[in-house]
Amino acid sequence: xxxxxxxxxxxxxxxxxxxxxxxxxxxxxxxxxxxxxxxxxxxxxxxxxxxxxxxxxxxxxxxxxxxxxxxxxxxxxxxxxxxxxxxxxxxxxxxxxxxxxxxxxxxxxxxxxxxxxxxxxxxxxxxxxxxxxxxxxxxxxxxxxxxxxxxxxxxxxxxxxxxxxxxxxxxxxxxxxxxxxxxxxxxxxxxxxxxxxxxxxxxxxxxxxxxxxxxxxxxxxxxxxx
Numbered sequence: 761x762x763x764x765x766x767x768x769x770x771x772x773x774x775x776x777x778x779x780x781x782x783x784x785x786x787x788x789x790x791x792x793x794x795x796x797x798x799x800x801x802x803x804x805x806x807x808x809x810x811x812x813x814x815x816x817x818x819x820x821x822x823x824x825x826x827x828x829x830x831x832x833x834x835x836x837x838x839x840x841x842x843x844x845x846x847x848x849x850x851x852x853x854x855x856x857x858x859x860x861x862x863x864x865x866x867x868x869x870x871x872x873x874x875x876x877x878x879x880x881x882x883x884x885x886x887x888x889x890x891x892x893x894x895x896x897x898x899x900x901x902x903x904x905x906x907x908x909x910x911x912x913x914x915x916x917x918x919x920x921x922x923x924x925x926x927x928x929x930x931x932x933x934x935x936x937x938x939x940x941x942x943x944x945x946x947x948x949x950x951x952x953x954x955x956x957x958x959x960x961x962x963x964x965x966x967x968x969x970x971x972x973x974x975x976x977x978x979x980x981x982x983x984x985x986x
Contacts (some may be wrong), residue, residue: 764809765789765941769799769825770840771817775863776983777828779812782867788874789941796820805830806938807929810877815841815852822856826912830856836877846886892927894985895974897966899927919945919962922955926975926985935982 770776776792791806793799795819799839803811803825809917811829815822826837838859839852845896853861858880860875892899904920906913915923921943926934936952944954959975967973976984 763787764837765806765807766793766810766812766874767791767793767799767802767806768812769803769817769822770797770812770814771794771795771810772814778868782871783874786871786926789809794818798827800828803835804832805933807934809881809944810836810874811837812874813837813839813857815839815848823851826852826855826857831949833963836881838873849883850924892924893931894952897974899924911975913965915962915965919965919980921959922958923950923962923966926983933978933984939982 796819842863936955
C-alpha cells in the first residue's frame with residue numbers, strides 16, 4: 761500500500777514542524793513550504809493526496825494559491841488558519857478548498873479530517889475514473905486490462921502501474937523520482953534509470969510506429985502524457 765503524500769504550506773515554523781512530525785508518525789509522506797510562491801510551485805509540480813494550506817502566507821496568500829491550484833488540479837485542499845469568521849470560511853471554500861479548520865485545533869481532529877478527505881477522494885476517483893482513455897488506448901482499472909483498438913495489450917504489473925500513473929496525471933510532467941516513489945515505493949532501492957527502462961517497455965507495446973510516442977520525454981526532467 762503506497763503512503764499518502766501531503767503538502768503542508770504553513771509559514772509558522774514551530775507549528776509546521778509539529779504538524780509534520782505528527783503526520784510522519786501516522787505514516788504520511790510530508791513536504792513543507794513556508795511561503796506561498798514555493799507552495800504553489802510544489803502544489804502544481806508534484807502529485808499530492810492532500811494539501812494543507814494556511815490562509816495568511818508571505819509571497820502569495822492562501823486564497824489566491826488555492827484558486828490557482830484548483831484551476832488545474834483536483835487535489836483535496838484543507839485550509840488552516842487563525843481566522844474563523846464566516847467571511848473567511850466562505851472565502852476559503854469559494855476559492856476551492858474542500859475543508860477548513862481554525863487554529864488552534866486538536867491534532868486528532870486534523871488527522872481525522874485528513875483521513876476523511878482522502879476517503880472521499882479515493883471513492884470519487886474510483887467512481888469517476890475506473891476507465892482511462894487516451895488516443896486509441898483504453899485502460900480498465902478494475903479489470904487491470906489495456907486494449908488498443910480493442911486488441912489486448914499485455915503489460916506486467918509494474919508496466920501497468922506506471923502507465924496508469926502517467927495517465928492519471930496527464931499534462932503534468934512527472935520526474936523520475938516522482939514516478940519511482942509512486943510506482944516502486946518511497947523506500948525502494950531501485951535506481952531512477954529503471955524508470956527509463958520501463959518507459960521503453962511500455963512504448964514498445966502501445967506506440968504506433970508512424971506517430972509521436974504516447975509518452976513524451978522532457979529532457980533532464982522526466983515524462984508526460986499530453
